[in-house]
Amino acid sequence: MGDVNRGNQGRTSMSTPLVDGLTVSEAAGDDVKKTSRDQREALPGEPICVVCGRYGEYICDQTDSDICSLECKQTLLGRAADTHLPVGHPLPKRLAATDECFYVRDSESLPLTSDQTELLRRKLEIHVKGDSVPDPILSFSSCDLPEKLQLNMQTLGYDMPTPIQMQGIAAALTGKSLLASADTGSGKTASFLVPVVSRCVTFRHGNLSISKKPLAMVLTPTRELCIQVEEQAKLLGKGLPFKTALVIGGDAMPRQLYRIQQGVELIVGTPGRLIDLLAKHDIELDDIMILVLDEVDCMLQKGFRDQVMQIFRALSQPQVLMYSATMSQEVEKMASSMAKDLIFVSIGQPNRPSKAVKQLAIWVESKQKKQKLFDILMSKQHFLPPSIVYVGSRIGADLLSNAITVTTGLKALSIHGEKSMKERREIMKSFLVGEVPLVVATGVLGRGVDLLGVRQVIVFDMPNSIKEYVHQIGRASRMGEDGTSIVFVNEENRNLFPDLVEVLKSSGAVIPRELVNSRYVKRSFPMVKGQRKRKYGS
Numbered sequence: 001m002g003d004v005n006r007g008n009q010g011r012t013s014m015s016t017p018l019v020d021g022l023t024v025s026e027a028a029g030d031d032v033k034k035t036s037r038d039q040r041e042a043l044p045g046e047p048i049c050v051v052c053g054r055y056g057e058y059i060c061d062q063t064d065s066d067i068c069s070l071e072c073k074q075t076l077l078g079r080a081a082d083t084h085l086p087v088g089h090p091l092p093k094r095l096a097a098t099d100e101c102f103y104v105r106d107s108e109s110l111p112l113t114s115d116q117t118e119l120l121r122r123k124l125e126i127h128v129k130g131d132s133v134p135d136p137i138l139s140f141s142s143c144d145l146p147e148k149l150q151l152n153m154q155t156l157g158y159d160m161p162t163p164i165q166m167q168g169i170a171a172a173l174t175g176k177s178l179l180a181s182a183d184t185g186s187g188k189t190a191s192f193l194v195p196v197v198s199r200c201v202t203f204r205h206g207n208l209s210i211s212k213k214p215l216a217m218v219l220t221p222t223r224e225l226c227i228q229v230e231e232q233a234k235l236l237g238k239g240l241p242f243k244t245a246l247v248i249g250g251d252a253m254p255r256q257l258y259r260i261q262q263g264v265e266l267i268v269g270t271p272g273r274l275i276d277l278l279a280k281h282d283i284e285l286d287d288i289m290i291l292v293l294d295e296v297d298c299m300l301q302k303g304f305r306d307q308v309m310q311i312f313r314a315l316s317q318p319q320v321l322m323y324s325a326t327m328s329q330e331v332e333k334m335a336s337s338m339a340k341d342l343i344f345v346s347i348g349q350p351n352r353p354s355k356a357v358k359q360l361a362i363w364v365e366s367k368q369k370k371q372k373l374f375d376i377l378m379s380k381q382h383f384l385p386p387s388i389v390y391v392g393s394r395i396g397a398d399l400l401s402n403a404i405t406v407t408t409g410l411k412a413l414s415i416h417g418e419k420s421m422k423e424r425r426e427i428m429k430s431f432l433v434g435e436v437p438l439v440v441a442t443g444v445l446g447r448g449v450d451l452l453g454v455r456q457v458i459v460f461d462m463p464n465s466i467k468e469y470v471h472q473i474g475r476a477s478r479m480g481e482d483g484t485s486i487v488f489v490n491e492e493n494r495n496l497f498p499d500l501v502e503v504l505k506s507s508g509a510v511i512p513r514e515l516v517n518s519r520y521v522k523r524s525f526p527m528v529k530g531q532r533k534r535k536y537g538s
């Protein structure tokens with residue numbers, strides 16, 4: 001039978017082949033859980049089922065994965081059979097079901113009553129604003145996505161939608177424009193790519209003309225993020241009439257142009273290179289029906305805003321999907337002016353760091369920062385590679401990465417906007433495959449990039465805004481997995497003290513004494529009777 005008991009967890013291997021009627025293995029006993037519904041939720045520290053996230057009571061003998069029931073074993077084996085992930089692509093991730101009532105199987109996906117919808121939104125902290133906002137979807141199979149797209153999603157391990165996907169996909173599929181915010185690492189990319197792929201494929205199937213003008217465009221602030229979004233779009237659109245073109249600086253323009261001329265459904269690019277391309281070549285954009293602004297608050301900031309608006313004006317009133325983990329009223333205002341009848345979606349509280357990242361703020365004078373960093377990197381207890389160190393300048397990144405290697409012997413590489421695209425790609429690759437344990441980066445890696453495996457971020461130079469800090473430490477956790485961040489702070493960062501204290505407080509992190517006592521921070525401790533009032537402010 002090949003039964004296995006794993007340590008003191010008392011779990012058994014599930015080795016009986018699953019056939020109709022579900023024969024039960026002797027080892028697993030008569031009371032083996034047949035469906036995931038029969039299984040309880042996992043307690044903290046217990047193994048979880050790789051399929052549904054409940055208690056992983058058994059070990060699948062064929063894949064060695066934790067599973068909760070015969071039903072999930074069957075799903076797992078079915079998935080393994082048609083999984084053809086590209087080389088180097090991470091294995092599908094585990095997503096823990098957070099609420100049993102809401103993650104339901106497809107056959108049970110009946111429309112919700114309005115009370116249920118309200119309860120669901122309240123439980124998952126889904127906030128919506130706008131006219132005729134559709135109900136969130138409960139499963140990917142409930143919203144008429146092309147079958148091949150659903151298969152591709154399964155291959156990627158997307159079994160259940162995350163809250164932003166539940167509401168974002170439902171809203172985007174109506175064709176309405178959307179401004180959405182949700183935590184870093186919570187699945188926003190698929191939340192816009194799934195409707196993009198679905199709408200493009202449906203359009204192509206319904207319009208058999210020979211013209212293959214682009215139908216959708218995704219704009220992001222950095223080349224790294226564009227590369228990643230395009231890669232994900234390719235995986236989702238595999239086997240479908242869905243081709244993509246990557247339009248970023250540093251790569252040869254003729255090749256990019258050639259791809260577009262051959263016919264693509266989606267263009268992913270940075271605004272600068274796109275404008276360059278559009279100015280020099282005749283690219284017809286009149287079929288573009290969806291424009292995505294990823295990291296929208298950054299894209300509508302000075303620096304990008306004019307370029308983005310120039311591109312927007314060249315399109316014929318597309319659906320606009322705008323996403324970020326951080327928002328502001330100004331962004332809301334601008335977004336409303338770009339799209340009529342906008343739907344607003346936010347999950348949890350905007351502008352707060354992911355709760356999965358444990359933050360540590362350390363007060364360090366600027367002159368001591370390097371030594372402090374070396375101490376951390378040389379401590380087995382505190383250095384948790386692979387890690388990213390964020391600095392404020394390109395030269396700073398080069399100097400610090402060299403100093404790290406010389407002083408600690410660790411292989412550290414720098415990545416920033418002055419390096420060639422070839423170099424940037426190679427560094428990213430060696431970092432992601434584990435050849436390099438540490439990367440020292442500027443803001444080019446600060447937003448959006450999904451650095452699977454990274455569980456530690458060290459913010460060596462505090463960025464210019466608390467929002468960038470939220471994005472940077474967000475690299476330490478994807479899909480709610482635990483991560484840690486360390487930030488060095490001193491008097492030079494006083495402009496950000498009030499915001500930083502707010503963010504640390506809201507996450508339950510310890511606030512350094514120097515910050516608590518700083519005159520730049522408004523203290524909210526009650527005054528003791530008779531105590532003299534202190535003045536705060538600059």
Ligand SMILES: Nc1ncnc2c1ncn2[C@@H]1O[C@H](COP(=O)(O)OP(=O)(O)OP(=O)(O)O)[C@@H](O)[C@H]1O
Nearest residue numbers: 158160161162184185186187188189325448450478
């Ligand atoms: N439904 C899902 N089930 C399992 N994994 C998912 C699901 N949706 C997305 N993921 C994975 O979760 C990870 C994080 O997703 P993503 O990069 O889209 O986060 P994000 O919200 O855009 O974060 P950021 O704000 O940092 O850009 C990715 O590795 C992605 O493949």
